[in-house]
Amino acid sequence: MLLFALISLLLAEVPSLADEIWTLLWRRWMGTPLWPPAASGDTAFVASAGGEVYALKLKEGVAIWKFKAGRMMAGPALEGMVYVGDVGGNLYGLEGTSGKVLWVRSLWGEVRFPPACGSPGTYVVTGAGILYAFDRKGNERWRVRIPSIPLSGPAVAGGLVLVPCSDGGLRAYDAEDGRLAWISDVGKVTAGPSSAGDLVLAGCGGYAKALRLGDGGVAWSRFLGGRVTGTTSSAVEAFFVTSAGWAYCLDMADGRPVWKEKVGPSGDYGITASGGRLYISGPEGATILSSRRGEILRGWSTGEPARWAQPVSRGVLVSAGGFLYLFGPFTPRSHNPVWQEWAEVRYKGVKVGYRHAWAEEDSTGFVVSTDEVNWQNGFRRTSFRALTDSSYMLGELEGEYREADQLLTVEAKVDSGLLIAERRGPEVVLRDTFEVGPLVPSFALIRHLAVDSFSDSAVRVLDVRRLVPVEERIFSGPDTLDGVGCLRLEVGDGLTVWAEGSGRTLRVWSPSLKEEIRSVPQEEALAWEPPEIPLTVPLDVELPPFRKVGELTLRFPYPVELPSNGRQKVQRAKGCMEVKLTQSLPEDTTSPRRYLGPTVFLQTEHPEILKLAEKLSEGDPEERARRALDWVYSHIRPEETAAKFLTALEVLREGRGT
Structure with a gap:
């Protein structure tokens, strides 16, 4: 009866997405989160390439707290606290509720891959080829030197810490003491490793492979074509996605094909399984598949390649083009409307x-x-x-x-x-x-x-x-x-x-x-549609104070002597020099007329500009300002012109500029 019950559960239909209306619940500028988030309940922890770690409230995408390290972050990983590393070789333990730094450890080499959490601690590998093990208090439990360059972060499975290396070997270390348990010569690992019960799944070039967790021996291997870029699993099936844009389902026992589905053009793909569904990121956006039959349930274009698609409690988080998206089922706010x-x-x-x-x-x-x-x-x-x-x-x-x-x-x-x-x-x-x-x-x-x-x-x-x-x-x-x-x-x-x-x-x-x-x-x-009229500056990026009206940064390959007038900020590093010049309005702006007169770039007395100003001059000052804003917003295409600075008259005539 137990076997019958288990089979019934495994073969049961997953609730269909067709009965739900999914939409974009929110998106925000994040500056390229390199790695999937770690989620707990209604909170997602995300690290960006700009050196920030955010705790985001999934309901609205609002930051509960933000931690800035100033360097590219790797992670996060989550187990009682938030673990992140940076390219400066630092590993941070942050309090999940506040972002408070509980401890920092300086490691040998850059931390470019996310840490991994598992019993009895946290594991991180550095670019110098050192695998570290820490407890929750940040105490080092052990470290070992890996005799090859790590290709990805560690994975924890069955009391082992798995590290794929550039020499084609997948190494397994005992999680308790760091002792080398086995080495499997599988070739260059391009996806995984991923834990799947008593097996370890990995993509190796065009091959999908399953290794025995006990000794690292190959349980089965199947050629898929293209380059395997992602792998995940359910209880009885293994899933792979390739650079050719195909998703595959293989029987966990022997690697026999169950189904395959075309999910997009050639490119880099990632795949994650959760709740009977597969979440796939790719060059055109994100796609959700049924893990049982492989049919496409939903998909969204993001306008830029999606780096990852991670299922969370309210839907799926997607990173693309510097933005973080949350797609999920729409929850009506109306009840019994007239x-x-x-x-x-x-x-x-x-x-x-x-x-x-x-x-x-x-x-x-x-x-x-x-x-x-x-x-x-x-x-x-x-x-x-x-x-x-x-x-x-x-x-x-x-x-x-x-x-x-x-x-x-x-x-x-x-x-x-x-x-x-x-x-x-x-x-x-x-x-x-x-x-x-x-x-x-x-x-x-x-x-x-x-x-x-x-x-x-x-x-x-x-x-x-x-x-x-x-x-x-x-x-x-x-x-x-x-x-x-x-x-x-x-x-x-x-x-x-x-x-x-x-x-x-x-x-x-x-x-x-x-x-x-x-x-x-x-x-x-x-229904979500990617915007086709992007603005120059994302609306959710904080702008500098309004009094700062001009800023120019000059970089010299060698130090030079410059006279200072109090508006220069000079930084020297490694034989180079950076000079930042700032022009600001005075604090007393009660008589700003001399700052608003005509200049070489602002031809406020030119007949064409005067004619337009006269056309927009009806109403009180607030109404005139609104008319001017509406006209510019409707007639001028926002555009950065790096090759040539356009004057106000040129912007008016060409209908583009800033």
């Missing part, structure tokens, strides 16, 4: 995110919510929740803007003819009070108009992005959209909305911003 709308957001015809709006009944009216995601260059989520009466007149509002670790919250309340608004950011609180009448939150305007059959010609609206009241004039009339009858509304200056009589929004078009919001089914709205 109505809801899904739409995709497009900028210049390219999808850059989605919008979800819904309403739920409340004792005094409705709770109206909106959730908008923009993934054009990073990942920005904007969410609002408003308490309204039955005609969508505002009572209270709360919202937040979140991007990576940056968070801005807003609150507003209408009471006795006053709008009390508050915005909170890092160490900043801004409060405003306005005398107003009844207000409609801007994201519920069309629903409000539908209550009175679109009879209103002017409505007092709370612009939730600026958190200020504005009066919007409405002009409506019959129209068609995609051959279906509807209403067309002109809202304020330059905003056109197509809607049904019920108030359901079908399309929103802003010609000045080149932005379109179009109603689509939920699955289509949530």
Whole structure:
């Protein structure tokens, strides 16, 4: 009966992904994480090539803590604490909850591969060919010199520490005392080694091999073609992926082929197994396969080759192009909505995110919510929740803007003819009070108009992005959209909305911003598409202080003598010299006019620039600034011009630059 039960479990169908809607839950700039993360519950620990280690909250991608070593990091590994190494030869033991450095050990040689954890300690190999064993307190238990260059980090299996070497030997050392247990002459290891019960799996060039853990002898070997770049296993099957873009399932007992599946073009691939699924990274992105039959369940293009795809509690983490992505099943935030709308957001015809709006009944009216995601260059989520009466007149509002670790919250309340608004950011609180009448939150305007059959010609609206009241004039009339009858509304200056009589929004078009919001089914709205209009600077990278208006770094191959005027920072290292020149505005900026006049590069008195400025000069100073920003954002393509510095006039004429 036990055997029957085990076979039933092994052959049981894995829950299908087809019933779930997966989407991009978040992404953030990480600067190329070289190695897969170590995860524990809802926290993932990630090390980047820039020398930072992050503890990320998987739900939102927010950093709980960050540790910076200043050098390329290898790792992390996780067992009671976080272990990472760097190319300076340091091994760090960090507290998982805070990132506090518990101990540091200086090793002989660079640490270029992640440490490995296993009973009874942690193991790390250096570029000098030294294999170390440490306990949790950082005490060295033993070390051995490996007579060949290590090809990857150690793997722990069955009381042995396995290290593949450049001489074609896979060496196994006793985890207790470092004694050499066996050497297997398998050839150059290109994938693994990976523990699989009483076997060790490895890719060796074009061969998939299984070695006996007891003596290192070859249990079976099968030629797959291409170069084996990844290996993993389940209880009864071994999985391999090759540089030819094929994934293979082999019987664990004898290496007999079970299935194979084409997963992409030629390139470097990685593979991980979890929960009856295979997670594969490759030159085009990430793919999920069924481990039982090999069919492709889901896949995402990342625009750049994916370095790894690691399953975690909320989905799969993917590293590509310097960004860290989390793809996973979408969890609805709405419960029993009276109505809801899904739409995709497009900028210049390219999808850059989605919008979800819904309403739920409340004792005094409705709770109206909106959730908008923009993934054009990073990942920005904007969410609002408003308490309204039955005609969508505002009572209270709360919202937040979140991007990576940056968070801005807003609150507003209408009471006795006053709008009390508050915005909170890092160490900043801004409060405003306005005398107003009844207000409609801007994201519920069309629903409000539908209550009175679109009879209103002017409505007092709370612009939730600026958190200020504005009066919007409405002009409506019959129209068609995609051959279906509807209403067309002109809202304020330059905003056109197509809607049904019920108030359901079908399309929103802003010609000045080149932005379109179009109603689509939920699955289509949530479908990820790599951005085709990247910005020059990722939006989740901290920019330098605004007063620093110019910085130039010069590097000389030899030291030179330079007079100093207090704006130079000089560093000397190994016979070279680096000089950093900074131009800043004075602390007193009450009279900045002399810094804003025309220059060789900023031709503010040129007729073409004056003509454009006059066109954008309507309204108060804030409105003029917004018009200028909108115009530049819509007409100028962000572009670094390393070969030639473009002046303001050249940027205007060519429509590109910075």
